[in-house]
Amino acid sequence: MTDPQKHESHREHHLRTPTEELPHQEKVRRQQRHITMLTIALIGVLLMLGYSAVFDLDHWAEWTVLGGIVFTAVGFMIAAQSQARS
Numbered sequence: 001m002t003d004p005q006k007h008e009s010h011r012e013h014h015l016r017t018p019t020e021e022l023p024h025q026e027k028v029r030r031q032q033r034h035i036t037m038l039t040i041a042l043i044g045v046l047l048m049l050g051y052s053a054v055f056d057l058d059h060w061a062e063w064t065v066l067g068g069i070v071f072t073a074v075g076f077m078i079a080a081q082s083q084a085r086s
Helices: 024-056 060-085
Strands: none
Touching (some): 024 060
């Protein structure tokens, strides 16, 4: 077996620094980025659920369940954003 480190054509891999090794400000910045990405993904899922609901839901119980899902998702977004700011 050959050692890839000995080959000149081998490119150096840049690994992400583990969070626990970062200074506090960088930890906070990374956490805020992750919270923002999760919030955007959740908004996308809610938009897809809303689109589906407009065409598929035809009973009050289905709308109640959808309302519970939306209420929980909005609560998560509010909690996550307030956690990221503190």
